[in-house]
Amino acid sequence: LERTFIAIKPDGVQRGLISEIVSRFERKGFKLVAIKLVVPSKEFAQKHYHDLKERPFFSGLCDFLSSGPVLAMVWEGEGVIKYGRKMIGATDPAKSEPGTIRGDLAVVVGRNIIHGSDGPETAKDEIALWFTPKELVSYTSNEEKWVYGVN
Numbered sequence: 001l002e003r004t005f006i007a008i009k010p011d012g013v014q015r016g017l018i019s020e021i022v023s024r025f026e027r028k029g030f031k032l033v034a035i036k037l038v039v040p041s042k043e044f045a046q047k048h049y050h051d052l053k054e055r056p057f058f059s060g061l062c063d064f065l066s067s068g069p070v071l072a073m074v075w076e077g078e079g080v081i082k083y084g085r086k087m088i089g090a091t092d093p094a095k096s097e098p099g100t101i102r103g104d105l106a107v108v109v110g111r112n113i114i115h116g117s118d119g120p121e122t123a124k125d126e127i128a129l130w131f132t133p134k135e136l137v138s139y140t141s142n143e144e145k146w147v148y149g150v151n
């Protein structure tokens with residue numbers, strides 16, 4: 001099954017939104033395969049956002065990501081990369097639909113509380129950047145047969 005990298009940024013952690021956000025992914029039927037709380041270095045943040053290095057907000061963005069605890073996670077499920085992005089909502093919370101995480105819980109683009117991989121390649125790269133293979137946990141969830149309807 002497909003996997004994606006999801007991170008609650010320092011603003012989401014500080015605002016006490018961990019349980020709210022984790023709960024949305026759980027209730028959807030996706031499966032948590034890795035989770036840890038980390039304070040990334042600025043160099044690490046620059047690696048994570050390397051594709052944005054030409055943007056004017058890059059330095060501020062990397063300062064912010066490395067300013068406090070980030071909840072790094074890997075979620076697994078059919079279509080989780082695309083659907084996870086849908087659950088997160090548009091980059092700018094002013095444009096995110098109500099019902100999405102950013103639409104419901106954030107106000108400005110520089111403090112949009114959550115990150116999600118934007119495609120299969122970035123998902124693979126980001127999972128490898130944030131987690132060692134050993135930290136990805138393989139287990140059978142009793143819910144799977146109910147979520148997918150297979151035995």
Ligand code: GTP
Nearest residue numbers: 052057061090091109110111112114115116117118
């Ligand atoms: P991520 O899931 O965090 O990668 O967001 P995204 O994929 O919806 O957007 P993108 O990758 O283009 O930008 C990464 C992050 O940079 C965003 O989540 C914002 O936090 C920040 N960002 C993007 N555009 C702007 C901007 O115009 N101004 C500021 N201050 N921050 C921005």
Ligand code: MG
Nearest residue numbers: 115116117118
């Ligand atoms: Mg992005």
